[in-house]
Amino acid sequence: MISIIFIGSLLGLSAGIAPGPLLMLVISETLQHDIKAGIKVALVPLLTDLPIIMLALFLSTTLTELNYILGSISIVGGCFILYLAYNNLCIEAVELDEQEIKNPGSLIKGMLANVLSPHPYLFWLTVGAPIVSKTMNNNFFIALLFILSFYFCLIGSKITLAILAGKSKSFLAGAPYIYTMKFLGIILCFFAIMLFYDGLVLLS
Structure with missing residues (x-):
């Protein structure tokens, strides 16, 4: 049970602090308006992800007897995690486009x-x-x-970054954020290897 919680937390934390459209919107809303606006956008996955989860679970459960498909999916998942790890390891700082910050944002924009x-x-x-x-x-x-x-760490990390960005605009260019991303990148590499192994076992 602890390992499952650890994996969920690790994946959620990594996804939560990795630069992407939603995180950029969280930060831009925070800088343009206030921390509360950034937190609203950070909560967007709670409103949008349920249909995605249900569809993914349906497909996963209907393919339980097809090991070669599950093995292929596991390997693709390993590639995706490895891609995230690579992005984490290569990050130097998050650069915010001033024009993007000035554009108005909203909860609907975050959902989209x-x-x-x-x-x-x-x-x-x-x-x-x-x-x-x-x-x-x-x-x-x-x-x-x-x-x-997963969602506790995903949303919690985005809320934390919104608070930090609201209090210090230079945080995302600072060493603590960058080193955290690189550390998570290393751990994600190991998790990708696990997915590759599981995929090869299913394909063999």
Whole structure:
């Protein structure tokens, strides 16, 4: 159970602080308006991700007997996690476009940014749903803990960054943020290797 919570927390934290459309909107809303506006955008995944999760779980459970498909999905998931790890390791600082900061944002804009981003779909189809469906066969409660820990860290980290950005605009260019991203990148590499291994086992 602890390992599932750790994996969910790790993936959620990494996704939460990684630069992307939603995080940029969280920061721009915070800088343009206030911390409360940034927090509203940070909560967007709670409003948009449920259909994605349900679809991914449906596909994952219907493919339980097709090991070669699950193996391929696991390998694709490993590639996606490796891509995220690479981005983390290469990051130097988050550069905010001044023009983007001046543009008005809203909760609807945040929802559109998240729905139109490929990351939630890629994550849940290739990483999240296989973990949940596999765990759910043994213990539904533990599978639920994975989802809760993922979103707690995903949203919590975005809220934290909104607060930090609101108090110090230079935080995203500072060493603590950069080193945290690089550390998470290293851990994600190990997790990608695990997914590659699982995929090869299913394909063999």
